[in-house]
Amino acid sequence: MIRVTVWGENVHELKHQIVRDNYPDGMHECIAEGLREDPELDVRTATLQQPEHGLTEGILDTTDVLTWWGHAAHDKVEDEIANRVQKRVLQGMGLLVLHSGHYSKVFRRLMGTTCSLTWREAGEKERIWVCNPGHPIAQGIDKHFEIENTEMYGEPFAVPAPDETVFVSWFEGGEVFRSGLCYRRSNGNIFYFRPGHETYPIYHDPNVKRVLKNAVKWAAPDGARWIDSCPNIPLENAPEPIEIKGEAVH
Amino acid sequence: MIRVTVWGENVHELKHQIVRDNYPDGMHECIAEGLREDPELDVRTATLQQPEHGLTEGILDTTDVLTWWGHAAHDKVEDEIANRVQKRVLQGMGLLVLHSGHYSKVFRRLMGTTCSLTWREAGEKERIWVCNPGHPIAQGIDKHFEIENTEMYGEPFAVPAPDETVFVSWFEGGEVFRSGLCYRRSNGNIFYFRPGHETYPIYHDPNVKRVLKNAVKWAAPDGARWIDSCPNIPLENAPEPIEIKGEAVH
């Protein structure tokens, strides 16, 4: 079993009837339901409003893959929690960053860049193309799939060069966007996936659900957890026998 | 002319006679002197103790390449200044991170990882190998060069996979380290270079000086400065004519 924690900002859901219409239990519960279709995934949710945003050390220690959706309240996420998530990713927890999560503290800290893009909210059509039909995240997806109404995200997307570009989007209004990007940072596998928005029922889409299930499996850790430090190696532990030479401050 | 700002923490120099013996005017002035051997470089220095650590908006705006040396006072660097430097690198300023600068706020924010390593201070010998004799940063360097007394840095070095590994070090005590690493983050060229320490006269070494001169030229911007934002593209500016569809919160 892969243990998944679906994190949701859960702000739009509390404010807007249209969002509640699409996601009566919140977007996070809809995303979690999609993942639960796969019997190998053990899925729970956490939200901004919970103590420590629902991301205690205990929760993170028992999470193999975390999914992150936020939009309106990125700056409400405590620095300490963002750092905790970043640290856990570097130790091997997988991370899926969804749609507007591109601007979250967690993603920006892991990328080191601004993660900016262009955008337009006109309900236009998006066609998502598969750049590598053999990639595990693209399994079960045709050459492309479409989302009838969506917010547009356009290039330039200010992220480091990804390890692999799995999807590129075509928009009705004329833009393009690198929509599915793989990164590895220390031992954490990170997947950014563009589709998903609060005012459209995108997380009910079968193709989107399929990608998320695939991506969780791709991101799940396959190595050991390495808790690094910056250790001094005493002279007597040097692999080759040496003696102190030169001068030293310490 | 490439405009270079050499940043030095300038803490050890004020505390320890041995450091002053090696670097009477501070390490930053020694590094700057080495760079000034190249007539194409216009070099100034800045230190932690100056207002805004000597890194005002005006200084950064007129800096093509920044070199960074810090060790004992990483946490004394104001977050605002570290963010300012990071932002300027993403816009195209080159960055050389020297030795213990691996643990600086600036480098860790740009990398997104812990940047930890192992270390030992025994004055042992280091032999730095060139991994690509045709690389611009290795010009004028033989197959390898040696530093007689140095602090050891060993693997694992917790950084993202570099764009290119230019140097790898062999240590007398038995360790190895990836000593010269190239990264590109947005439009900033970043070079990490391991050699250099406060208690040894390493920045007087002709090979080290040569690498630094080469690296400054390699890191200098060759594109335009892109100050990104996250712009909305209004409907009427869509490249293809579209009309509003679906629902929207905004």
Add this chain to the structure above:
Amino acid sequence: MIRVTVWGENVHELKHQIVRDNYPDGMHECIAEGLREDPELDVRTATLQQPEHGLTEGILDTTDVLTWWGHAAHDKVEDEIANRVQKRVLQGMGLLVLHSGHYSKVFRRLMGTTCSLTWREAGEKERIWVCNPGHPIAQGIDKHFEIENTEMYGEPFAVPAPDETVFVSWFEGGEVFRSGLCYRRSNGNIFYFRPGHETYPIYHDPNVKRVLKNAVKWAAPDGARWIDSCPNIPLENAPEPIEIKGEAVH
């Protein structure tokens, strides 16, 4: 001066009136003319029909950047010449691979993958988006530019993950393509650029000409030429004194 050799297959030009109408002196001469607008570029041409395809050792030795256009006669390029070009790229010669050159021996050998894609010839519109406005290859280009009539190339494009994606294309017929890709292989900088076709006057387009001029400058070597071998290091040349141990066949 950067010495550029523009290589053209020069086959369509000899067969089809429509190609001659667009390119009276051949596509290679049109591409060369565009590059000659830049006084820092010293440009000559070479074609398939010349002895050694115009790519003798002497020509390659005095070429800083080679541009490659081929389409109908990839298999007419001698293996020996393809290997010679590959070898020279690895030693530092820049390479621009244009449009249908994706299927050339030279590009496929350097990439190691099939370099396949999808395509359609319907004269549709292409809009090329800049993914990094600060990149040297994108200088002087707006957020995007359009080509009114072109052949479509679509994803999946079976190439290794690029060091940087500079352009992504949107097509009227609904496809997308990664249109400007940067690679470094040993010391050769390689840029693949999609636009360009024999039946459309694409190499007369000011934006296309600008990209090619930028890309030549980006690809020009900045290091030394490293002619590698696989040298034995005799025992007496080992940096550390060692004696023969164990057994050996040789």
Add this chain to the structure above:
Amino acid sequence: MIRVTVWGENVHELKHQIVRDNYPDGMHECIAEGLREDPELDVRTATLQQPEHGLTEGILDTTDVLTWWGHAAHDKVEDEIANRVQKRVLQGMGLLVLHSGHYSKVFRRLMGTTCSLTWREAGEKERIWVCNPGHPIAQGIDKHFEIENTEMYGEPFAVPAPDETVFVSWFEGGEVFRSGLCYRRSNGNIFYFRPGHETYPIYHDPNVKRVLKNAVKWAAPDGARWIDSCPNIPLENAPEPIEIKGEAVH
């Protein structure tokens, strides 16, 4: 079960008593025995001397991961077979390239570079350092392990920048080498592993055996097999309705 085919050149074994002493059934059988310690691996062998070098379409179609050891007879491998292996790797078969396999046709075609290095045969000590203790290929390996007698391989190693450097070696004679390198080419996971030589019993070493078992599991395909072509997309199959415009040769 992961289906593994261990390919051995099997030339030294037939010529030299010392190699037979280390590997009575050939190096390939020793490597296979090591892998068979893992019950999840289904292992067979193939050698140069067999028809089609033991690598028929049928064998490759039923191989998840191929390991490759060759040294004295790289040029005896038929081009057709080398191409077949390359093609199968791109479709998703994992590949482990061992020691002197760096100069095999298969590895050089996949890398696109010369894959040269420096070397010395003096039976010196090698210490292999782990660059990422959390990497799946390093599981069960301590911070480093040693091989008492080995052939030295030194930098520069003329390969493309790897996706990840898992091991770096320290040699008694003073050299260093990037000894464990991960690549992904299309859907094939490729791991180069330096240790291993015909005149030393290196494939009996428990750490080496452990790395090979780990690497086979890491390299095993996790996606679907994509047999790419370069398909024309007829006008009527364009996702967006378009009509023929402009001129065409075809």
